[in-house]
Amino acid sequence: MDDYVYEEKEDSEGKKVKVLGPTYEPGKPEERDDWRAKLKTRDDMVGYLKTALRYWYSSEWYGSEKRKQEA
Amino acid sequence: MSDERERSIDQATVELLEKARKEEISTVFSRADRIKPCPIGVEDSCCKVCAMGPCRLPRSKKGEQQERTGVCGATIDTIVARNFARKVAAGTASHSDHAREVVETFLKTARGEAQGFAIKDEVKLLEVALDFGIDIEGKDTTAIAIELGEKALNEFGKQHGELVYTKKAPLKRQEIWRKFGVMPRGIDREVVEIMHRTHMGVDQDYRHILLQTTRCALADGWGGSMISTDLQDIMFGTPVPVLGSINLGVLKEDQVNVIVHGHEPLLPELLVVASRDPEIKKLTEEVGAKGVNLAGMCCSANEVLMRHGIPCAGNFLQQELALVTGAVELMTVDVQCQMQGLQGVAECFHTKLITTSDRAMIEGAVHIEFHPENGLDTAKKILKMAIENYPKRRHAVYIPDHSRDIVAGFSHETINYLLGGLFRASYRPLNDNIINGRIRGVAGVVGCNNVRTIHDFAHIAMIKELIRNDVLVLTTGCAAMACGKAGLLTPEAAREYAGSGLAEVCEAVGIPPVLHMGACVDNSRILVAATAMVKEGGLGDDISDLPAAGAAPEWMSEKALAIGQYFVASGVFTVFGTTTWPTVGSENVTRHLFEDFEGMFKGTWAYEQDPVKGAQLMIRHIDKKRKALGIDKARERVLFDMAMRRAIE
Numbered sequence: 001m002d003d004y005v006y007e008e009k010e011d012s013e014g015k016k017v018k019v020l021g022p023t024y025e026p027g028k029p030e031e032r033d034d035w036r037a038k039l040k041t042r043d044d045m046v047g048y049l050k051t052a053l054r055y056w057y058s059s060e061w062y063g064s065e066k067r068k069q070e071a
Numbered sequence: 072m073s074d075e076r077e078r079s080i081d082q083a084t085v086e087l088l089e090k091a092r093k094e095e096i097s098t099v100f101s102r103a104d105r106i107k108p109c110p111i112g113v114e115d116s117c118c119k120v121c122a123m124g125p126c127r128l129p130r131s132k133k134g135e136q137q138e139r140t141g142v143c144g145a146t147i148d149t150i151v152a153r154n155f156a157r158k159v160a161a162g163t164a165s166h167s168d169h170a171r172e173v174v175e176t177f178l179k180t181a182r183g184e185a186q187g188f189a190i191k192d193e194v195k196l197l198e199v200a201l202d203f204g205i206d207i208e209g210k211d212t213t214a215i216a217i218e219l220g221e222k223a224l225n226e227f228g229k230q231h232g233e234l235v236y237t238k239k240a241p242l243k244r245q246e247i248w249r250k251f252g253v254m255p256r257g258i259d260r261e262v263v264e265i266m267h268r269t270h271m272g273v274d275q276d277y278r279h280i281l282l283q284t285t286r287c288a289l290a291d292g293w294g295g296s297m298i299s300t301d302l303q304d305i306m307f308g309t310p311v312p313v314l315g316s317i318n319l320g321v322l323k324e325d326q327v328n329v330i331v332h333g334h335e336p337l338l339p340e341l342l343v344v345a346s347r348d349p350e351i352k353k354l355t356e357e358v359g360a361k362g363v364n365l366a367g368m369c370c371s372a373n374e375v376l377m378r379h380g381i382p383c384a385g386n387f388l389q390q391e392l393a394l395v396t397g398a399v400e401l402m403t404v405d406v407q408c409q410m411q412g413l414q415g416v417a418e419c420f421h422t423k424l425i426t427t428s429d430r431a432m433i434e435g436a437v438h439i440e441f442h443p444e445n446g447l448d449t450a451k452k453i454l455k456m457a458i459e460n461y462p463k464r465r466h467a468v469y470i471p472d473h474s475r476d477i478v479a480g481f482s483h484e485t486i487n488y489l490l491g492g493l494f495r496a497s498y499r500p501l502n503d504n505i506i507n508g509r510i511r512g513v514a515g516v517v518g519c520n521n522v523r524t525i526h527d528f529a530h531i532a533m534i535k536e537l538i539r540n541d542v543l544v545l546t547t548g549c550a551a552m553a554c555g556k557a558g559l560l561t562p563e564a565a566r567e568y569a570g571s572g573l574a575e576v577c578e579a580v581g582i583p584p585v586l587h588m589g590a591c592v593d594n595s596r597i598l599v600a601a602t603a604m605v606k607e608g609g610l611g612d613d614i615s616d617l618p619a620a621g622a623a624p625e626w627m628s629e630k631a632l633a634i635g636q637y638f639v640a641s642g643v644f645t646v647f648g649t650t651t652w653p654t655v656g657s658e659n660v661t662r663h664l665f666e667d668f669e670g671m672f673k674g675t676w677a678y679e680q681d682p683v684k685g686a687q688l689m690i691r692h693i694d695k696k697r698k699a700l701g702i703d704k705a706r707e708r709v710l711f712d713m714a715m716r717r718a719i720e
Contacts, residue, residue: 032313035488036194045194052496055606063608065242
């Protein structure tokens with residue numbers, strides 16, 4: 001914990017608080033993080049589309065165009 | 072001759088401009104000194120669509136222009152609207168012909184007829200197949216890809232109905248397009264219809280011409296450009312964050328330097344593959360070089376950077392300067408934004424300029440045509456030419472010692488993933504942080520370089536002003552490259568340049584305050600991201616309700632006008648910069664685009680030469696939208712009990 005850098009900031013009521021500063025790992029990434037490779041099977045892929053991109057591929061969501069009462 | 076330091080804010084550019092001047096090499100900068108913009112052309116008040124003219128109707132100091140007409144009686148409003156429409160048609164045609172090439176290669180890939188290509192991103196294939204209404208159940212990847220390719224190709228020649236992708240737009244937006252009769256039917260049809268309507272003696276009501284201009288532009292943004300982006304993603308992979316480097320310092324003195332320039336990423340993808348071939352590596356060693364250094368220029372650079380981390384040598388105004396280093400063995404060009412002046416610069420050195428598209432040749436350049444059937448063989452042939460050329464360097468090499476790390480690859484799918492992870496991917500955190508005020512709004516800053524302004528200055532001045540005021544910036548094209556060179560495309564830039572609210576969010580998510588979303592066709596990614604924000608909820612029912620704005624502060628090309636027009640027609644307040652705006656010749660046309668469109672399409676144009684003032688216009692618009700949404704003031708959080716929850720249902 002002693003290695004971490006703390007910063008003093010104001011909270012929502014204006015009180016001074018100590019918060020954890022940036023915690024970047026040193027160095028540069030050597031390869032890209034291809035998150036899409038985690039989706040291995042057809043079911044994984046379709047499931048992801050229906051949840052993550054539900055706006056277009058699922059009826060199970062409640063966004064601005066699907067609310068029960070008009071804005 | 073002016074001081075080179077006044078031409079660009081980029082030190083590498085300044086150093087090579089000084090070298091070019093000393094060696095008397097003609098560049099876009101020196102040619103711009105010799106050629107002043109035509110005073111009539113600059114306001115587009117000249118009609119040359121028939122042989123009874125050309126009829127010039129410049130604005131006079133006495134305001135007599137309204138009474139003057141062309142020989143046929145065409146008013147200045149008709150003439151200026153026609154000229155604007157033709158520019159938008161050319162821009163739409165450019166993105167969409169790029170798309171056609173991509174679709175044809177995609178189909179050949181699906182049918183096993185393209186050498187070196189593959190369907191790399193099955194998730195994206197399924198996503199786009201669903202967009203096109205393809206039943207994916209029980210079908211293998213090849214069958215889906217062939218069906219998708221055929222349906223995508225049909226979008227170009229379709230005569231009736233609505234383009235498939237327009238269904239992705241917010242429902243309210245689709246209704247606006249239908250109400251004004253601008254829903255695009257087929258990509259090619261909208262371009263052809265503009266060329267017909269602007270022929271002598273056809274459409275002669277500027278308002279009516281501008282409606283077709285809008286329909287044509289929508290066929291670009293929600294048609295050609297979107298098809299390009301999506302099918303490229305399927306073939307080459309949807310971009311994910313990748314570390315790269317940028318600026319002319321990425322060239323290597325002891326390596327064979329090959330630059331890919333243009334817009335279509337088809338051949339560049341295969342050059343990446345071929346550069347790793349053992350035969351190529353062996354040949355490189357035989358000529359005494361330490362390797363093949365592939366680098367990108369303009370939007371081809373964005374494409375290979377986002378998917379492979381290939382270094383980016385620079386943006387539009389740096390294309391000739393890359394050759395001035397004397398270190399470039401070979402440059403390939405395909406289509407769009409490649410200056411004919413390149414050949415003259417190449418002849419001053421040992422550099423070979425290779426044209427690769429059957430649609431674009433340059434006098435004096437070597438033409439090696441790319442066809443997907445033997446694409447990999449062509450890529451290897453080109454690399455072998457470059458390697459053979461390495462020992463022929465005949466000038467001292469000068470590579471400016473300027474390059475920077477950047478993080479690129481923020482497709483809308485990746486932004487969605489970064490905001491929630493694999494199981495809770497969503498635009499909700501972005502919307503929440505806009506609603507709570509940490510992020511004031513979102514801006515798309517895109518577009519070209521223009522030699523009539525200081526290279527990269529307007530991009531950086533505008534974007535710094537935006538992020539300082541907590542506006543998250545999405546960027547593409549040459550604007551994105553300017554940001555990279557200025558150090559705005561790393562997560563650390565949030566702390567240095569962003570306002571405290573935006574910086575907090577960027578640090579929490581681990582993203583830069585300026586997100587590199589790709590090439591100029593990838594502005595379609597911004598449309599989809601904006602739509603996702605709308606659909607997620609809490610920020611209105613339409614793109615025009617979002618606290619968002621767009622800009623192209625250094626625009627130059629007809630493609631930029633097509634992009635601007637489809638952003639406006641999609642409900643975005645859009646600011647263009649540089650030294651002129653192409654409808655200033657007609658007050659009525661300008662008023663219609665800048666004022667009446669706001670009432671019709673809830674989005675409008677603005678023109679502001681000063682990039683900081685331009686940013687302030689965007690921030691004012693964002694604040695206006697925040698007020699309309701009722702999120703302009705901090706509100707006390709109310710914890711809903713069950714009775715209150717039932718009441719809202």
